Amino acid sequence: MIVLDNIETRCRFFRQRLFGWWPHNSRAFAWRELSSMYELLIAELLLRRTNAPAAHSVYLEFLQNYPTTDSFSRARAKDLKQLVGRLGLHWRAQNVVELAQHLRVSSSGIPDTLEGLSELPGVGPYVARAVLVNCGKLRAVPVDANVVRVVCRFFGLQVNDSLRRNKRFQTLADSLLGNVQAREFNYALLDFASSICRSRLPRCANCPLATHCCFARIPDSVCEKQNREPRSAKRHGKVG
Numbered sequence: 001m002i003v004l005d006n007i008e009t010r011c012r013f014f015r016q017r018l019f020g021w022w023p024h025n026s027r028a029f030a031w032r033e034l035s036s037m038y039e040l041l042i043a044e045l046l047l048r049r050t051n052a053p054a055a056h057s058v059y060l061e062f063l064q065n066y067p068t069t070d071s072f073s074r075a076r077a078k079d080l081k082q083l084v085g086r087l088g089l090h091w092r093a094q095n096v097v098e099l100a101q102h103l104r105v106s107s108s109g110i111p112d113t114l115e116g117l118s119e120l121p122g123v124g125p126y127v128a129r130a131v132l133v134n135c136g137k138l139r140a141v142p143v144d145a146n147v148v149r150v151v152c153r154f155f156g157l158q159v160n161d162s163l164r165r166n167k168r169f170q171t172l173a174d175s176l177l178g179n180v181q182a183r184e185f186n187y188a189l190l191d192f193a194s195s196i197c198r199s200r201l202p203r204c205a206n207c208p209l210a211t212h213c214c215f216a217r218i219p220d221s222v223c224e225k226q227n228r229e230p231r232s233a234k235r236h237g238k239v240g
């Protein structure tokens with residue numbers, strides 16, 4: 001077996017294998033088509049703690065009702081709450097209402113900097129980063145719980161929720177990018193986390209990264225072993 005003995009080599013392996021897998025396994029969502037900052041911002045707000053297929057139908061209806069920042073800023077709070085509330089999370093619906101109110105009184109529209117976006121009601125650092133990456137204004141990997149899980153497993157790090165805000169972890173995640181488009185890398189990583197390196201029962205037997213993944217290779221590594229795919233399921237390919 002080839003030993004990948006430095007971070008750069010491991011990152012290159014990760015990137016190449018991920019991009020070998022993704023063209024045959026990418027998911028199609030409306031916000032992945034050419035989208036404006038406004039559309040990407042709405043998508044990210046709807047995707048918070050919500051799986052993408054569930055958010056998709058509400059996203060389409062949202063943009064049909066409020067196709068522009070201007071129409072959104074004039075929306076009635078009651079209608080916004082009703083629509084966004086279908087995805088659960090009362091605080092999210094309230095945040096969307098406050099964002100509309102903010103845009104109505106502010107003359108500057110949606111800012112296109114990390115600092116400016118992060119200060120919008122209900123946005124915060126992850127959503128701001130994801131919006132800027134997905135509209136091609138920032139080269140970075142937006143780090144959420146999915147990215148923490150995949151990167152920690154691959155590099156053999158202890159999964160810790162605080163890593164989402166850790167600068168050294170952000171640097172490690174950004175190192176995975178190499179020269180590829182950040183937007184595509186982000187979508188590829190999200191698809192991979194959703195269908196292969198799942199939170200529960202990761203599909204290591206079908207994973208393109210398995211040969212050099214710490215979680216898959218090292219018995220009793222620091223990763224969360226209780227989530228392993230059962231051996232019998234691996235052997236017979238009985239995983240969904």
Ligand code: SF4
Pocket residue numbers: 150153154196197198202203204205207208209210213214215216
């Ligand atoms: S081998 Fe398993 S733990 Fe490692 S990246 Fe693949 S699915 Fe995740």
